[in-house]
Amino acid sequence: MGDVNGPAGILGQATRLRELGELEQAERLLRHLIRLYPGEADGWHLLGLVRHDRLDYAEAHRCLVRALELAPDRALLYRDLGTIHLDAGLFSEALDNLQQAVHLAPHDAGLHHSLGLVLLQYGNLLGARLRLQQAIRLEPRSWDAWFHLGLCCQQQGDLESALVCFRRVAELRPDHPEAPSQVRRLEGLLGQRGEAA
Numbered sequence: 344m345g346d347v348n349g350p351a352g353i354l355g356q357a358t359r360l361r362e363l364g365e366l367e368q369a370e371r372l373l374r375h376l377i378r379l380y381p382g383e384a385d386g387w388h389l390l391g392l393v394r395h396d397r398l399d400y401a402e403a404h405r406c407l408v409r410a411l412e413l414a415p416d417r418a419l420l421y422r423d424l425g426t427i428h429l430d431a432g433l434f435s436e437a438l439d440n441l442q443q444a445v446h447l448a449p450h451d452a453g454l455h456h457s458l459g460l461v462l463l464q465y466g467n468l469l470g471a472r473l474r475l476q477q478a479i480r481l482e483p484r485s486w487d488a489w490f491h492l493g494l495c496c497q498q499q500g501d502l503e504s505a506l507v508c509f510r511r512v513a514e515l516r517p518d519h520p521e522a523p524s525q526v527r528r529l530e531g532l533l534g535q536r537g538e539a540a
Contacts, residue, residue, distance in 0.1 A: 350376060350383050357389055361396065369393050384413035388420055391427070400431040418448035422457060434465055445474075452482035456491070463495050471495045486515035493525065502529055 353376045360369035373390040376383060391406030407424040414420060425440030441458040448454055459474030475492040478485060493508030506529040512522040 350380050350386065354385055354389060357393075361389070361393055366393050366397055370397075382413055384410045384417070384420075387413065388417075388423065392423060395423075395427050395430070400427055403427045404431070416447060418444040418451060418454060421447065422454060425457070425461070429461060434461075437461060438465075450481060452478045452485060452488070455481065456485065456488045459488070459495075460491060463491060463498075468495055468499050472499065484515055486512045486519065489515065490519070490522065497525075497529075502533055505529055506533065 353372055357369045357372040357376070360366075360372065370390065370393050373386055373393060376386040377390065380386060387406050387410035391403045391410060394400075394406055395403035404424070404427055407420060407427060411417075411420050411424065421440045421444035425437040425444065428434075428437035428440060438458075438461060441454070441461055444454045445451070445458055455474045455478035459471045459478060462468075462474060463471035472492065472495045475488055475495060478488040479492065482488065489508050489511045493505045493512065496502075496505035496508060506526065509522050509525040509529065512519050513526060516522070
């Protein structure tokens with residue numbers, strides 16, 4: 344069994360505290376950890392997430408930047424820094440971070456999905472569609488990626504593709520709260536189009 348007072352033990356305790364919403368206690372442990380082990384990238388990373396949870400974006404940013412200085416090849420650090428930038432309203436920086444994360448981990452479906460969502464949110468429908476399609480190629484059973492691809496196709500006016508996506512969501516997750524109504528709505532719209540032609 345590992346040393347509960349070593350870096351891994353402290354990180355484990357801080358992670359559990361964060362999951363329980365005990366952010367102040369988690370932060371205290373993490374600050375102790377980085378005082379003892381200032382080169383511990385995971386400590387800086389988790390401290391950045393805790394500061395983000397506490398809505399202190401400037402400090403969260405500082406912690407994630409420090410983690411990246413220590414471990415510049417970790418895609419998840421770029422993803423989380425992108426999330427912080429997005430929440431702070433810094434779209435361009437968030438986009439750069441997520442693109443770097445995808446570059447470092449091109450086979451991570453979740454990163455493609457995250458980048459696709461940011462692009463969708465900011466109206467880059469073609470870019471969003473390409474990233475969401477890549478996420479689905481990598482993880483074909485991701486109902487969430489299928490759903491967001493359906494929304495993207497719908498915004499592009501490609502109702503046939505949107506219908507295919509929402510049907511796939513309904514297959515993968517029959518209890519999805521929105522997919523069945525999207526399917527019915529699109530079937531109705533496409534039926535009306537056919538009747539008008």
